[in-house]
Amino acid sequence: MSEFEAVIGIETHIQLNTESKIFCACSTDSWRVPPNTNICPICSGLPGVLPSLNEKVVEKALLLATAMNAEEINIESFFARKNYFYPDLPKGYQISQYDEPLALNGYFEFPMPEGDLCRITIAKLHIEEDAGKTVYKDQQRLIDFNRCGVPLVEMVTGPDFRSADEVAQFLIRLRRLLRWLAISDADMERGQLRVDGNVSIRKVGEDRLNTKTEIKNVNSIANVRDAVQAEIERQIREVEAGGMIEAWTLDWDDERGVLSKMRSKETEADYRYFREPDLLPVQLSAGDIETTATLLPELPLARRSRFEEQYAVPEYDAEILTDERSLSDFFEATVAAHEGDPKRVSNWVMNDVLRLIREEETSAGELGLQPAELAEIISMVEGGTISRSVGKDLLGQVRSSDRSPSQIVEEEGLSQVSDAGELSEVAIRILEANSDKVAAYQAGKIGLIGWFVGEMMKETGGQADPKLAKSLLEDTLDSYSPKS
């Protein structure tokens, strides 16, 4: 295995989350609608129709190109027709970009789990339209044009990956970034992020690129990893046995979890690209490019490092706190409002807030909980004003109320009882009412302290400071003797 190394490049197709399609005003969302309902004359390729470019598509593509550190962002780029026959392509050509694309020569850098940085070059980034879908049934094909015309950005990497794990990690990081920048929802199961892989192998130390196979139709990151890994192993076996690698196109069979040689014959692929005459060139001003660069927000990995440094939270925390943008912003706003140890905020956010978000399938931005409110709650718990469990409850109460946390605590008498005198009285009451348990404790069953603390909590409606309660009870029990 160590004699050979894998050489992998991938093409990703990213569906942009604009409201309307790239060349017509149909919606980009047809996830739950019946076939051929989200169509119009333009995206279904009727005679006489013309494309009309959606301005947001250019904006989002430019944003992505900027985030990918593209060295060349073309002020003028051109659409081109890629001509071929296929049932999901109503015009018989796809409007794409060919040799004059939006951007070239970028890179994406990300850490592998083991810590080392991996840098993948982005050779080309261009805009194009998506095709429809076909389903095979009873020796026929059923065609649905709903997806025709959804805007795509295609990114082609260099042959820079050396393992299936690197490919998987790239996709995880890419997906996070796309959502972070609100460019795409990047859900692979919904086809919003699609990947084709090109795999070849060579002897370690060699420079050349050998024949590659193409892997298509893989619909999850885990499957991409498995498919690429399987193909690397197959190629190594083949070459070691003296065979030759042929330029196959391989289909990932989801049900069986294997790659098989693609069944459909492709039409002759001379795409006869030429500039799309129905569209004018995509024009960017130097201003557009500059503005986009300045508007590019702090990206997840940069923020992760900053959180570790600035807030002294461990990498584990920082990773979770930069997974999704609104949560990340929420954390930071809470830290600013809290002015205490950010690690505490981190714990609350990673545990309680994140749990709420997952349960309700929402986001930090839509939770209805203000960072300042969370900061207040945390401060009250840290200061001993309320117990942690009351604090957790408050998270919910504050969301459905106009009142601030401290208002609620006051109005509903939720403060933690930390008055030793008050608690002592309660302690004595409990002991007097339970002489048998007292006797048992004093005889050596010190485990009963838990029960006593529980009683104390009950008596105080959960508001006793548990630590104080415990130590008080212990002291009282030690020195207690029943009134006779």
Next chain:
Amino acid sequence: MAPLEDALPPTPPSESSITPKIFQHLVSLAALELTEQESEYLRRELNQQLQVIRDLESIDLATDLPITSHGVPYSAETRPELRHDRAEPSDKADAILEQAPEVEERFIVVPDIPHTELE
């Protein structure tokens, strides 16, 4: 003065460049089924047209002469704005489907794509 490309070497007009083999390739690219009579006629006409097209080869073109995609250049004055991103559902989906020769439960139906035999 900009350097001139060498004019392309002229192809002898007596040689018909579109041989039957090339013609067949074009026909399959164009997804056409033709009768033999049609094929002969079309191939002959194409070669006649090629004679005319070859006139272009003799022109000296400066190497930096750009292409023109549209005769009329577009400027800030004439270039229309890009479309605003707003979804406006069309009411024509049913009318569009009505034009399809074969439809089943709103899918357009076609025969399957040819397959290669699996090993």
Next chain:
Amino acid sequence: MSAEISELPAHEIVTRLKAGGLTAEAVLEATLERIEAVEGETASLGGDPGDGRGVHAYVSLTVERARAQAQAVDRALEAGDDPGILAGVPTAIKDIFCVSGTASTAGSKILANFVAPYTATPVARLEMAGAITIGKANLDEFTYGSSNESSAFLPTPRNPWSSERVPGGSSGGSAAAVAAGEAALSLGTDTSGSIRQPAAFCGVVGMKPTYGRVSRYGLIAFASSLDCPGPVARNVKDAGLMLQAMAGADPFDATAAKIPVEDYLDQIEGGVRGMRIGLSPDFSRLRYPDPETGELREQALQPEIEKELMKSAERLAGLGAEIVEAVELPNARYGIPAYFVISRVEAASNLHRYDGVKYGYRSEREPEDLFDLYRKSRGEGFGPQPKLRMLMGMYVSGEQYEKRYYERALRVRTLIRGDFERAFEKVDAVLAPTTPTTAFEMGSIFGDSVAMQYADLLTVPANHAGIPAISVPTGMDNLGLPIGMQLMGPDFSENKLLQMAHSLEQPLDSRPTLVKELIGE
């Protein structure tokens, strides 16, 4: 009486309607009567090529639609509402435009059963301006041709001046209908001369606006970088009126210019005093390839056309124009070769969508698989002209030939454009014949694709350059066939061109011969 009504200029129909002396319904009736008298056998798929006893301008009539429109116009007039600048004007729409609810066939079997679910922008604008849509005019199949003979709908249109002769093409039906009084206006398209050449052949006015002046949305595409919708009319003022109603930006057409639309009628009778009008030796010399050797030979213009050019120049000079001779346009002669390449590449691609799957013709023979379905449907549905265009398009854009042919042709286009830009530094317009000959006989060159394309020799340079051009009738040849002269001007100079053309036009002073016969004069 109805004969006169069906021959009224469009602008006069509108005036009379608004003055109250005429109703839209009466105009419609008169037009339908004229159609009844002269149209002859209705064209149909696989119809009889015909015996020349009719004009056969239409593929289909839209009588119900027309009646509803005429009634609406009359109601608006009664109510004192503005019925539009084309109120009540009978208009024929070249059947290359999608009109909602109508068969929009492109003159082809492959779309014979296609009912468009939407209406092309230029048509919608005409209808909104009050025009009455009489029917879909016949055309060369997918606009491929210069004689209208390639239509799948037979019989094909005849030249109203001679039933043995072609009306020109591809907007042959449009020009014939207007010349014969079967419509006052027609919406055509001009890709290499397809409005101007039939207009010249039929003795009417035909204009190719600047590329991008009129929206192409709904125009079944031939060559996307060359196609221009435009007016066919019996006089220049009508052409201007029609252009006024249609021109302007369209959110559905990314190539439709957003430059404001001028008032085309305001100065239209302003005359040509002080205008500089150029004559170009490159439009008086004709270069044809020798059919045997392929060598380019030079040939003079048809003598009557040459004479007509001189007469026209003299007349304009007499009206105060400055005639500038020897305006060089040396690359115009490469117009046809470059056109063979550029238009075919675009056409081949534009024809990809006709596959028997989504609309239109599907072969009834059992296919082996999907690709076989494509091959059979396209093989049976398309006539020879589309096939020629797609095959040539595939050839010259294929990987190995792309630089030699396609890219080269696009650079030659730069040269042609450059010639005109330089010319317009010296003149306001170039005057030239529209066609090398007057209307040729049916069947005389049909089948010879090179000869047929060369009918556009003098018109195609304006298409490459994108500039506007207008053809007007100025006289007749010795056989009594109309001669047309064209004026070509700078980008978006339609108002000036119309003004000059108004001075140039010479209405032919009799009814077209065939029409006279058919209405029993």
